[in-house]
Amino acid sequence: MEESKVEMTYCVTGATGYIGSWLVKSLLQRGCRVHATVRDPAKCLHLLSLAGGDERLMLFKADLHHEGSFDEAVKGCDGVFHVAASMEFSVPEKENVGNYVRSRIVDPAIKGTLNLLNACLNAKSVKRVVLTSSISTMTAKDDAGNWLPIVDESCRTPIDRVWNTKPNGWVYVLTKLLTEEAAFQFAKEKGIDLVSVITTTVAGPFLTPMVPLSVQVLLSPITGVKMSSKQAQITTKQGSRALALSKYSSSILE
Numbered sequence: 001m002e003e004s005k006v007e008m009t010y011c012v013t014g015a016t017g018y019i020g021s022w023l024v025k026s027l028l029q030r031g032c033r034v035h036a037t038v039r040d041p042a043k044c045l046h047l048l049s050l051a052g053g054d055e056r057l058m059l060f061k062a063d064l065h066h067e068g069s070f071d072e073a074v075k076g077c078d079g080v081f082h083v084a085a086s087m088e089f090s091v092p093e094k095e096n097v098g099n100y101v102r103s104r105i106v107d108p109a110i111k112g113t114l115n116l117l118n119a120c121l122n123a124k125s126v127k128r129v130v131l132t133s134s135i136s137t138m139t140a141k142d143d144a145g146n147w148l149p150i151v152d153e154s155c156r157t158p159i160d161r162v163w164n165t166k167p168n169g170w171v172y173v174l175t176k177l178l179t180e181e182a183a184f185q186f187a188k189e190k191g192i193d194l195v196s197v198i199t200t201t202v203a204g205p206f207l208t209p210m211v212p213l214s215v216q217v218l219l220s221p222i223t224g225v226k227m228s229s230k231q232a233q234i235t236t237k238q239g240s241r242a243l244a245l246s247k248y249s250s251s252i253l254e
């Protein structure tokens with residue numbers, strides 16, 4: 001892939017996170033201008049020291065839970081990488097778990113993503129939005145429980161199955177599936193070019209000051225910390241490059 005010649009501008013949400021910070025770095029390395037959104041300015045010092053950051057990186061305070069929060073960040077952007085996601089999925093022992101999950105976790109997540117898409121719509125400059133989906137939304141089994149020979153984007157776990165069986169990490173999977181569904185519906189109605197990258201679990205060197213959750217998961221067999229997630233052998237750098245260079249997002253980077 002050729003390095004971009006024209007200086008394009010991309011917004012990266014969740015830039016303080018594990019994937020987000022690598023994505024910011026990758027885009028700066030490619031000569032792009034980056035509008036990085038962060039919730040807490042104190043957590044983004046590592047971004048400011050990135051090569052090219054002094055000239056081509058702008059930081060914006062934005063929260064998915066605040067309406068209109070992304071308006072300034074996406075203004076003038078050619079593309080938006082939506083990486084931010086709340087990773088808080090604890091559900092208290094309650095009778096009506098379904099209602100709790102829907103109202104306290106899924107609905108705010110959907111609202112936040114639609115809030116961002118709305119900002120993209122109003123900006124008028126955004127040509128494509130890239131969502132960060134997860135391998136955990138995929139299934140390798142058919143309805144009868146048989147293993148599939150190939151798993152691709154058609155193998156999404158049915159939402160009903162997640163609600164009914166509540167497998168390990170089900171709240172995360174459900175939130176991802178329903179947010180994606182709502183985002184694609186909104187994009188279709190409003191004419192937004194939206195694509196979703198199915199990201200595997202990533203691990204490797206990190207730019208964040210804290211050990212990222214997915215690295216903790218992959219190290220858990222060694223550390224003994226009990227965690228749950230599907231594991232895949234891919235480095236963070238590859239993961240962020242995959243996002244930046246995937247066939248879906250590449251056209252906006254050309």
Ligand SMILES: NC(=O)c1ccc[n+]([C@@H]2O[C@H](COP(=O)([O-])OP(=O)(O)OC[C@H]3O[C@@H](n4cnc5c(N)ncnc54)[C@H](OP(=O)(O)O)[C@@H]3O)[C@@H](O)[C@H]2O)c1
Pocket residue numbers: 013014015016017018019020038039040043062063064065082083084085086087112132133134135199200201202203212213214
């Ligand atoms: N890491 C993986 O292996 C993996 C695999 C598949 C998919 N993904 C997806 O990739 C994305 C990034 O994952 P990650 O591992 O990089 O996670 P991460 O390190 O926890 O980063 C999450 C980012 O989202 C931000 N965020 C959380 N709640 C927010 C809110 N209400 N408003 C605005 N920003 C908010 C966080 O900001 P703060 O720093 O302020 O908390 C942080 O910057 C997520 O969508 C995740 O589902 C990750």
